Structures are given as structure tokens and as C-alpha cells.
Amino acid sequence: GIIEPAYWSSGPTLLAKDGVIKDWKDIAGKPVCGKQGNYYNKQVETEYDATIISFTGNTEAKQALRDGKCIAWLYDDAPIMADLASGEWEGYEMAVPVLYDNPWAAAVPLAEVDKAWGVFMSGMAYRWQSSGKLVELEKKWKVKPSDWVAEQHEKAQWDTSYLQGGN
Structure with missing residues (x-):
């Protein structure tokens, strides 16, 4: 069984080129790469008027971001932090706060x-x-x-x- 209290939380955020996004509202009317089936895709699309372009895998979504097909990649902050720490995402940042904390x-x-x-x-x-x-x-x-x-x-x-x- 699950014990309480929860010890950590994560949630969706955006990986984008440095300085491109300052606020969640900056994605309005723009294409955002996402992972097919994520619970928050539709919610972000509705609340922030973004166009989510869903990919079956993370590799494809991240490559589409690098290729300029999307303004950002919408995904959980924990793996995005790992990507940024890897050194392979020089010039990119996680510039907006996490939405919908998931303890x-x-x-x-x-x-x-x-x-x-x-x-x-x-x-x-x-x-x-x-x-x-x-x-x-x-x-x-x-x-x-x-x-x-x-x-x-x-x-x-x-x-x-x-x-x-x-x-």
C-alpha cells in the first residue's frame, strides 16, 4: 500500500530554448511537442490555447523540438531536469513552473x-x-x-x- 506523507512531487513543465518562454501563456497559438497519452496534454491545450503535437516516443518529440517544429516540449519535470543535467541540451531551459503537482x-x-x-x-x-x-x-x-x-x-x-x- 501507499504510505503518507508523499515525499516528492513532479508535474508537467516545458523544455524550450533559452529565453523563448517566460510564462505558460507564451505557448498560446503555438505548436508544443508532447508525448502521446499524457494526462495533461488536453488540459494544457485547453487552458493555454496551445496546439499539442503528440509523438509516440520521447526521442521523436525532443528531436522535433531541436528541429524547430515546436516551440517547446511538454513533459514531466523530473526527466526534463535529467536531460538538462546530461549536458546534451545546452541552450535550453525549463523556464516555467510545474503545473498540476503529482505527489x-x-x-x-x-x-x-x-x-x-x-x-x-x-x-x-x-x-x-x-x-x-x-x-x-x-x-x-x-x-x-x-x-x-x-x-x-x-x-x-x-x-x-x-x-x-x-x-
């Missing part, structure tokens, strides 16, 4: 969700958020900071002023 969570055997292993993993995920470990790991691995991770870290902070004593 990730750890899973344990269903029989363990409320037992030792599930409780342990839930505690670990909470500690990763509350301690700032995930924020540290983003910096260490040069991952673009996630607003979702920062928000979860902030939510996990406890007001301990009552422990100080006094009047």
Missing part, C-alpha cells in the same frame, strides 16, 4: 501499511520533509528547487515556543 509516495506490502515497516517508512518520509533533507538533496544534486517540497517542509515545522516555558 510521489513510497509503497510497502499492503499487509505492512499499518505495521512496523509502513510506520517506519511513513516516519522517514515525514523526517525527510521536516528536517529539510529533501531541500538539501535538491541543492546537492543540482535539481531545480520544487515549490511543493518547500511547501511541505514549511508545513512540517512545529511551533515549539510552548516548550520554552515562562509566562
Whole structure:
């Protein structure tokens, strides 16, 4: 079963040439490469008036972007960050914030969700958020900071002023 809290989140963003896109509204009326079957294609097309050109594979979609057939590639931010870190996408950037955050969570055997292993993993995920470990790991691995991770870290902070004593 899935344990809570979630420990990470990802979602759709845009890979584009440096400086071409500043805001999601910049894709209005323009062709955007996408992966066939992604849940967010239609939503982005409707909300931002873009024309999604769907490809069956990522390789084809990314090549179409390089060939100038699209203004951007619409895909999940995690693999886009990996592409940018690979050094093969010099002159490209992920310039817009993630849409429709999709939290990730750890899973344990269903029989363990409320037992030792599930409780342990839930505690670990909470500690990763509350301690700032995930924020540290983003910096260490040069991952673009996630607003979702920062928000979860902030939510996990406890007001301990009552422990100080006094009047």
C-alpha cells in the first residue's frame, strides 16, 4: 500500500530554448511537442490555447523540438531536469513552473501499511520533509528547487515556543 506523507512531487513543465518562454501563456497559438497519452496534454491545450503535437516516443518529440517544429516540449519535470543535467541540451531551459503537482509516495506490502515497516517508512518520509533533507538533496544534486517540497517542509515545522516555558 501507499504510505503518507508523499515525499516528492513532479508535474508537467516545458523544455524550450533559452529565453523563448517566460510564462505558460507564451505557448498560446503555438505548436508544443508532447508525448502521446499524457494526462495533461488536453488540459494544457485547453487552458493555454496551445496546439499539442503528440509523438509516440520521447526521442521523436525532443528531436522535433531541436528541429524547430515546436516551440517547446511538454513533459514531466523530473526527466526534463535529467536531460538538462546530461549536458546534451545546452541552450535550453525549463523556464516555467510545474503545473498540476503529482505527489510521489513510497509503497510497502499492503499487509505492512499499518505495521512496523509502513510506520517506519511513513516516519522517514515525514523526517525527510521536516528536517529539510529533501531541500538539501535538491541543492546537492543540482535539481531545480520544487515549490511543493518547500511547501511541505514549511508545513512540517512545529511551533515549539510552548516548550520554552515562562509566562
